[in-house]
Amino acid sequence: MLIGYMRPYEDDLDCEKQLRKLSKMNCELLISEEHSSAKKRTKLSNLINNLNQGDKVVVTKLFGLADSTRHLVELLEAINAKGAFLQSLDEEIDTSKTSGYQFIDIVKHLVEFQSDVISEKTKRGLSEAKQKGIATGRPRKPDENVQRAIIMYQSKKYSLEEIKSETGISKSTLYRYLEH
Template sequence: MLIGYMRPSQDDPTCSIQENLLNNYSCQKIFIEEHSSAKRRTQLDHMMAHLEPDDKIIVEKLFVLADSTRHLVELLEQIDEKGAFLCTLKEGIDTSDERGYSFKAIVHHLAAFQSDVISEKTKQGLYEAKQKGITTGRPRKPDENVKRAIVMYESKKYSLAEIKAETGISKSTLYRYLEN
């Protein structure tokens, strides 16, 4: 049986992209998570519990299925124990293909997967911070320190190291303010 699995992400919050891809594969059953959280993945648990030999799970990409490299390894072991297979559309992985993959390809896919994990968690964190009204990014230097650093620099009595020690304003930050 072809089994599709989807879960929301920052780039596909309604799973519409994943749904379009899975519809092309004529999945007999599709499991859809209601949230993107790594916890309480009830549909994933249900799907894994009911896998039969020769079933094939189809996902858009590895990150849809797993939240970390360790989680991916655990899921792959469960899939293998049940005699089932995994197909990822983005990475082009199909564990039912007996030819296997080169080590280089495997490492490349794992690196891309880890990058997806980090990217998704960063996007989620930024989104949550924005919802709470928290300003993201590097904090700006206090204006009085910048003004004092400029006065010190223009007096030509202080070295850049002394200005930085006194005000906490780096050379690059000072030059950036001087250009404006």
């Protein structure tokens, strides 16, 4: 069964463009979300849950289906697990065609690549900051406040709340310094 899926997005708020393209595909069932929100996509969840082996979900573009590459991987895995397929018209992707590299594998590699790029940029930024003498991470508490908090704690005359309001040192920070 060919199942067309669409959801509103900025360039097609009424889904008219998507409907025209999907109608040309002779989809036996057309499903349209009422909203563009990434949350509460109940019709998409129902569609995935009710797929049968051999069904094909047709979308005009991948963005109409997924909100991120990770979300796309999750959906592809769920569709694949049902023995169903995905076709995206604008990207000319059809997972029912088995020639070449599997689309789901390509997307998984893209997610990994995206994660590696972010990680590398973060590490480079931290390294450059360190070379410039810029302290990274959470700012350390001034030593005099920590010492005062420890003295107050050890005197057993103050509650943790009183120590925090006097010194600005939280319970977890105080305990961390007491362990050393």
